[in-house]
Amino acid sequence: MAEYDYDLFVIGGGSGGVRAARMAAQTGARVALAEESRLGGTCVIRGCVPKKLMVFASQGAAQISDAQAFGWEARAGDFDWARFHPRLREELDRLEGVYRKLLDGSEVEIFDSRAVIADPHTVRLDDDGTVSAKHILVAVGGYPVRPEIENADLGLVSDDMFLLEELPKSLLIVGGGYIACEFACIMRNLGVEVTIYARGAQILKGFDDEARGLLSEAMKQCGIDVHTGTTLTEMCRAEDAPSGPRPTGSDATMGAPAGDDEAAATDAPGPDPKATGPIWTQASNGVEKVFDHVLFATGRRASTDGMGLEEAGVTLQRNGSIVVDAYSQTNVPSIYAIGDVTDRVPLTPVAIREGMAFVDTVFKGEPTPVDHALIPSAVFTQPELGTVGMTEDEAAEQGPIEVYATSFRPMNKAFIDSHSRVLMKLVVCAETRRVLGCHIVAPDAGELIQMIGVAIKMGATKEDFDRTCAVHPTISEEMMTMRAPARTT
Structure with missing residues (x-):
């Protein structure tokens, strides 16, 4: 041996x-x-x-x-x-x-x-x-990657955000995934002017449509300038910005990322995150703008x-x-x-x-496969998005479903006349009554989804939720009191 x-x-x-x-x-x-x-x-x-x-x-x-x-x-x-x-x-x-x-x-x-x-x-x-x-x-x-676009080395990636010596006044975030959205909320609420260019028709591809739609509206309400169906086509230092007519729209697609969070990657080293811009940019819609920094949230590679x-x-x-x-x-x-x-x-x-x-x-002689089913996760935007199990669309592809959903202003926000809303949503198999997915957009949704994840992992049915006594007054009690489905598919 x-x-x-x-x-x-x-x-x-x-x-x-x-x-x-x-x-x-x-x-x-x-x-x-x-x-x-x-x-x-x-x-x-x-x-x-x-x-x-x-x-x-x-x-x-x-x-x-x-x-x-x-x-x-x-x-x-x-x-x-x-x-x-x-x-x-x-x-x-x-x-x-x-x-x-x-x-x-x-x-x-x-x-x-x-x-x-x-x-x-x-x-x-x-x-x-x-x-x-x-x-x-x-x-x-893995490590974050930049898209294949000329001067991509001028842009930051997520690693660099923790090394900044000072906050920028303006920031362009390229990408529409959870890293892009989390940093957009963080920086906007720290006082930075934030713009997002997301290639897809909506942010947070792969998450429940209703949840990401509500979150997109919340981000816009807090002042984040969200542009969907938009890519970054050109960038350079502001002092090197071109003059004269520039191509726009479909004529300006060079170097567009391959997807919201997946891009043709380049390993080019980025800038010193301690340095500041400004950086001139042009988008696929023809808009030209100068930002202090550009953050690429366009995917990761092993x-x-x-x-x-x-x-x-x-x-x-x-x-x-x-x-x-x-x-x-x-x-x-x-x-x-x-x-x-x-x-x-x-x-x-x-x-x-x-x-x-x-x-x-x-080392213990106990063959243990990894269970990747029904993993709770959270997106730490503001408000947060918590999710476990299937989205409504995913579940509908497998058979008849019932969808229980409610969106409302929570007590603390309604009292001060804030327009902030939360979403509670259960996706239920119409035949077995088992809860296939749960999606929450609310403050501390990550904390809520952890506990609900236990029930769903154990195979809880909608009737199990109905039989559970609600805690009043809380946001989470709505998860127990939704009696009639909002829709069936």
């Missing part, structure tokens, strides 16, 4: 990789992990965590405005990014330290180095030569380039993601992959569950 330096070598120190490494080490396995950037990965360092902290910060002005309407003497000044940003960086440093401590406490050896695969059992490190492992787990995630995967015989998809089976195993038996690098469900909790299922399968 071959002897290896480690039983498991994990490449990638994000949430999924760290969890897998720790859980494997607790079984007595010899485990090492390599991370070339910062422990914590996309979620902790340049994704979910800093973004949510920015969401919290951006809610201050609205909270003060509501307080005034309720009778408080309160005043909101300008947002001070210079006070917030250092604290944000300090918190990310703290969390990175927590991840390192967790790995050290589990006796996982850490290599602060880039790692590539030399062969099915060998990993090459930048500064530490090569090591061997019985099993290799790839958990390197971080597999130059990793030696194909040379080791691992099969990749055309987009660079790793092909795996239900147990996260590649076609090379000793190599596994979890998280965004596999192009399954790109959510942090999913990567963690995939990592735990991998440990159960490989």
Whole structure:
């Protein structure tokens, strides 16, 4: 039997990789992990965590405005990014330290180095030569891409938003997916003039039509200039802007992104996020405008380039993601992959569950396929969108359904005469009565959908919701009191 330096070598120190490494080490396995950037990965360092902290910060002005309407003497000044940003960086440093401590406490050896695969059992490190492992787990995630358009390197991507030294006065966001919409709400509520160019007919492709329609209207009401069916066709530094007649409309489609959140990617390095514009732009509708910054939210790509995967015989998809089976195993038996690098469900909790299922399968002898069905998720716009299960259109394709939906002004907004509305929606199978999907647009929808996700995962029927006593007065009670379907299909 071959002897290896480690039983498991994990490449990638994000949430999924760290969890897998720790859980494997607790079984007595010899485990090492390599991370070339910062422990914590996309979620902790340049994704979910800093973004949510920015969401919290951006809610201050609205909270003060509501307080005034309720009778408080309160005043909101300008947002001070210079006070917030250092604290944000300090918190990310703290969390990175927590991840390192967790790995050290589990006796996982850490290599602060880039790692590539030399062969099915060998990993090459930048500064530490090569090591061997019985099993290799790839958990390197993905990275944001820019569309193939001239001067795309002048635009920011989501990673850069957490490095800005000062807030821009104006921002163009190219893309209509959840990253685009979340940053649009954050920046607008921090006082930035925000414009969105979304290629699709509506924002948030893939989400429930009724929910994304309400959210689009809410974004417009808060001052976000949303342009659907629109692409960015040209961009350059303002001082280099062309003069004279320019092509417009159908004559100006060069470099248009391939979709709302999917684009023909370019790996060109971006600008220093500390630098400011201005940047001249032209849209497919012929509109020319100058912005301080342009943010590309046009998709992500698996971080597999130059990793030696194909040379080791691992099969990749055309987009660079790793092909795996239900147990996260590649076609090379000793190599596994979890998280965004596999192009399954790109959510942090999913990567963690995939990592735990991998440990159960490989180190505990309990073959555990990953369950990707009925995963609750949230879009942290303002208001939030929470969703689990099928959209109305998806469910209708499978058979007769009933749709229970209500949209209303919640008590706190109605009292102060605000026009803000929420949406509660259940999609129900007409034959089995099982709830196939739930969609909520409301403050804290992410918190609500987590609990409803438990019921739907357990197979709850509409009558189970009806039998549950409502909590009054709350927004969520409407989910229990919708008796008649709004429509049947």
